[in-house]
Amino acid sequence: MSFIDIIKAFIPLIIILCLLYGVLIVIKKYGSSIKGNKQSGVLIKVLSSQMIMPKKFISIIRVDDKLLVLGVSESSITLLKELEPSEEIEQTYVNPKKDNNFIELLKNNFGLR
Numbered sequence: 001m002s003f004i005d006i007i008k009a010f011i012p013l014i015i016i017l018c019l020l021y022g023v024l025i026v027i028k029k030y031g032s033s034i035k036g037n038k039q040s041g042v043l044i045k046v047l048s049s050q051m052i053m054p055k056k057f058i059s060i061i062r063v064d065d066k067l068l069v070l071g072v073s074e075s076s077i078t079l080l081k082e083l084e085p086s087e088e089i090e091q092t093y094v095n096p097k098k099d100n101n102f103i104e105l106l107k108n109n110f111g112l113r
Contacts, residue, residue, distance in 0.1 A: 042064060049059040049072075057072045058080070067083040 043062075045062045047060045047062055047067070049057050051057050055074045059070045059072055060083075061068050061070060065085065067085055068079060069081040069083060071078040071080050
């Protein structure tokens, strides 16, 4: 095998890699993202999520103007309750207080009071 034969073998590989990289860029730019972007006119936002067992959570989400309490497990999502939007829920989950310092947040996350 000569050097020219090796180059001829690598040219298709380089072209395919460039095409794959181009497709990746297009998917990243125009692909859909679930992080709070509007998709088909519906805004979905996770307000709070609490783990109750390994791989099992209770989450409060907002879908348009509805607040939903969901039970989320590895294999299913179950609607537990639909809440009426109130100021208390809005203040607690949508606009939580930001006046906690780092030590207070650390104590709260480790269950220390």
